[in-house]
Amino acid sequence: MRAATDDDRAAVLAHLRAHEATSMFALVNLAGRGVAMRVWVAPGGMVGVTDEGMVLPQWPGGDWTAAAQALAGVRVTGLLGPADQVGPLRGALGLGEARVRHAGEEPGYRLMLGDLRLPDCAGWMLEPVTEAVAGTVRGWRADYERELFAMPPAEAAGKAERDVRRWQVADSHRVLWQGGVPVALTGFNAVLPDVVQVGAVYVPPALRGRGHARRAVGLHLAQARSAGVQRAVLFAASDPAARAYEALGFRAAGRMGLVLFEAPQVVA
Numbered sequence: 358m359r360a361a362t363d364d365d366r367a368a369v370l371a372h373l374r375a376h377e378a379t380s381m382f383a384l385v386n387l388a389g390r391g392v393a394m395r396v397w398v399a400p401g402g403m404v405g406v407t408d409e410g411m412v413l414p415q416w417p418g419g420d421w422t423a424a425a426q427a428l429a430g431v432r433v434t435g436l437l438g439p440a441d442q443v444g445p446l447r448g449a450l451g452l453g454e455a456r457v458r459h460a461g462e463e464p465g466y467r468l469m470l471g472d473l474r475l476p477d478c479a480g481w482m483l484e485p486v487t488e489a490v491a492g493t494v495r496g497w498r499a500d501y502e503r504e505l506f507a508m509p510p511a512e513a514a515g516k517a518e519r520d521v522r523r524w525q526v527a528d529s530h531r532v533l534w535q536g537g538v539p540v541a542l543t544g545f546n547a548v549l550p551d552v553v554q555v556g557a558v559y560v561p562p563a564l565r566g567r568g569h570a571r572r573a574v575g576l577h578l579a580q581a582r583s584a585g586v587q588r589a590v591l592f593a594a595s596d597p598a599a600r601a602y603e604a605l606g607f608r609a610a611g612r613m614g615l616v617l618f619e620a621p622q623v624v625a
Contacts, residue, residue: 358398358404358424359397359398360396361396361398365396366387368398369387369403370387370388372401372402372403372415373403376439378465378590378611379613380415381549381552382437382546382547382554383413384549385547385548385549386405386407386413387405388549394406399416399423402415402416402418403416404416404427406431409434410433411436412431412433412438412446413436413437415438416442417439419446425446428624429625433450433621433623436615436616437614438614439612439613440462443614443615451624451625456620457618457619458507459507459615459617460616461614461615462612462614464599464609465592465609465613466593466602466610467589467608467610468578468588468589468605469588470578470582470587473579473582474606475575475605476568476571478572478575482533482534482535483533483534483543484531484532485530485532486530486532490539494532495517495518496517497517497542498516498517498520499513505594520557530543530545530557531543532573541558541570542558542559542560542573543570543573543574543577550585551585551586552590553588553590554589555574555577555591556591558570558573558574565597568601570598571605574602574605578605589607
């Protein structure tokens, strides 16, 4: 495994496209729509590391010892990629015993937007994250981080502030309204001209079980389809979420692994 050069760019992009459902973050970063990322390549695979320290592998059947040697000295805050790759890579990096904030797997899903099945959305409206509702959305985002990742309250509030500001600039997220009341959040956390990745879906606990997430995601995907997007991918954080996505027409497409360390680690 070696550091990639500009001459490798086309081949890396083609490789990631062949594994699109579990490669969206790497694809977006390499397309210049995400954060900066360093890339190492080998025959049949790659490993990227963002400037924030997230390791993004896409190397089916990879030689993880070689990957660990290539990443020696790299600062790592987490790993995100196909579940059957994240575990072996974490071990090869010598981080199997490092304290984590979160370590788990989520089922992946894929949908051709021509097959999108919208529920009855009469009476619901989907709107951008305006300043009028930004405070509510920041609260939801902080609750999301605490619920899913056990993030301390102050850290969650700071991350929510940054995330919502970024979403507003990118116009990437939407709020579902019912009767003049905001009831759910949805968004695209990775966007390319032909494919989007759904993320940050949230419904306050008191409003769950009423189909709000399904309507929010469905309406946002319908907007994307009208703009020419052809496909969508996502990962389900719970069984109720999976059922909502399946009702929209999503079909299983691999499993995603996510590890977030309590403190940054340096590969030996």
